[in-house]
Amino acid sequence: MKEKITGAEALMRSLEHQGVKTLFGYPGGSIMPTFDALYGHRDKLNHILVRHEQGAAHAAQGFARVSGEVGVCLVTSGPGATNTITGVADAMIDSTPIVVIAGQVGASFLGTDAFQEVDLVGITQPISKWSYQIRRAEDVAWAVARAFFIAKSGRPGPVVLDFAKNAQVEMVDYEPITLDYIRSYDPIPDTDRMALQHAADLINAAEKPFVLVGQGVELGNAQAELLAFLEKADIPCGRTLLGLSAIPTVHPLNKGMLGMHGNLGPNVKTNECDVLIAVGMRFDDRVTGRLDTYAKQAKIIHMDIDPSEINKNVKVDVAVLGDCKETLPQLTQLLRENKHTAWIESFGKYEQQEYEHVIEKEVFPKEGPLNMGEVARAVSEAANNEAILVTDVGQNQMLSARYFKYSKNRSIVTSGGLGTMGFGLPAAIGATFGRPDRTVCVFMGDGGLQMNLQELGTIMEQKAPVKMILLNNNYLGNVRQWQAMFFGRRYSFTPMLNPDYMKIAEAYEIPSRRVMKRGELQEAIREMLDTDGPFLLEACVIEEGNVMPMTPPGGTVNEMLLEC
């Protein structure tokens, strides 16, 4: 049954047809017809008014990361659209499915430098999975169907729809479209049986196999399949920053976090193992360190859904393409049950070393000011290690990621690839809408909080139950640490004069508490978690605290510094 409606109305129905219930946005001139249509759909589409379009993009990311659904943003043309760019780029590099719908000037004004016109498709082509301009109302249903299919299938990513104003107001015969095929786009590449067998042979013969777990496992919902694989062949694993909650922290085969500020064991063992199996990860330079000394002794198996990741940074011996939800069980079937007890126990020495030199001091200090890691661990445990961790970027990110414990899937939301300061607060807002049943804790520094501070307004209005933990050290801490280590302690523009965050919270009617002493920490965290709705906990932490251990930039993965 066809029916004549406006393009804007067609967009609303197309979004509902895709199952969208929540969107994050901000109105403006060129998107007004669409917001007018949205007014009539408020019963089905919950629109969250953010305070800045960057916030909308990050909120959509947070929503998508915890729920596994597509996050949606609705913004106006020109500055509204460009303000989402950081979020689009962030979603691209971290494989997050979002659809950004931006207004655009009418088709007859395109290319004339009209008011609030920007070449959004041109700008976003290199940083999005797909970017398309809707110039006619009759393209709306098709473009939305295509956008959602592309965003969530295969390796997920951001899609941008540039919605010309004339297409919003023109009438169209609407009919819902469901799309699951694009001939030029193969979301899940075929798995080569020979490669699977070759991988299985290598693993079966391995004495010191080691698995790198990436976000692909979470994106593919293959957490159970991963465990079955690891347990059958008895293989220890390290997790990337984005893959931290793909396996429970306490699982005996979990040997910690990979990368520059990861754990000592998995980094050292990367250069000792005989077969390295990477699952849904992309050998980022923050994981590999110096490439020409990375896992040279090992045969490398790379399992990924994106063929362009194979041999991009690290040359591999076997590539197993496909969806790990399918390929992991296929591989597991070819494996024999095995025990690698001595190899697994050999991690213990490094765990002990790291505990003595780093963890004990960071998490269980007897005196001195509060440590960042200490706060992170205390929050995690107070929430039964079941909370969703959202982080900003910097020391707060590394230390909370390191010392949080994960017992449920999809429990970490962080800007890994792009490293976007200001990501945390809006992403946490999105996460509370994506999983209203779970506790959402966001760790931020004083720098990152202020980069999207305006979103406190969104939290106030929505009463979004975001548990905000501000680790305040009056520095841009991560840069300061590098200045201390590599730039002769020349603290070039990293000390920062801070406002009174308690007054800011008060202005937004958000309950808050400042903690300076160790003895008050537990009680303050309890107060935060027991309070209904949002809460800001400011922990005044050691000013010149460092994230350790560390592989210096360009350093070799098994030569981590334990102290600086």
Place this chain on the structure above:
Amino acid sequence: MEKKLYTLIVHSENIAGLLNQVTAVFTRRQINIESLNVSASSIKGVHKYTITVWATQEMIEIVVKQIEKKIDVLQAHYFTDDEIYQHEIALYKLSTPEFQNNPMGSKVIRRHNARIVEVNPVYSIVEKNGMSEDITGLYEELKEIGCVLQFVRSGRVAITKSNFERVNEYLDYREEKYRKQKQESV
């Protein structure tokens, strides 16, 4: 690793803005495009890009995969010169007096199988198609005579020497895969 001249053949849907996306892959990796030709292909609605670049094999493999990753790109492949039949066209604008004053002039044109397509008292235009090196060869000889006013050459067009038409096979494969997928889900 040693750099070689590679010819990339890319097939895509005919969608505005795709050329930008393809060239941006080279820009990001700081690879200069030697020549570029875009035209309709033998398949309706499908465009064909022929791109030549100097690169290492390692890099060309990465670049081809990143081009193929673009949603509207059907296929991208790279070839060395022995795997393709390739041609270019060139036009040479010559000073008529200088050209006619040198007895070698017309001999060079004949030897190179080139054609004179325009003559007037001021200038003459010569057209030649052939392999890259033939076109350069004619240019070098005419330059020695000292009569060249302008010289322009097209991008390379290339056809694979393989017995298989990969794009047609790809399109069949995609339809077959989708059909199977549908059957399995029913």
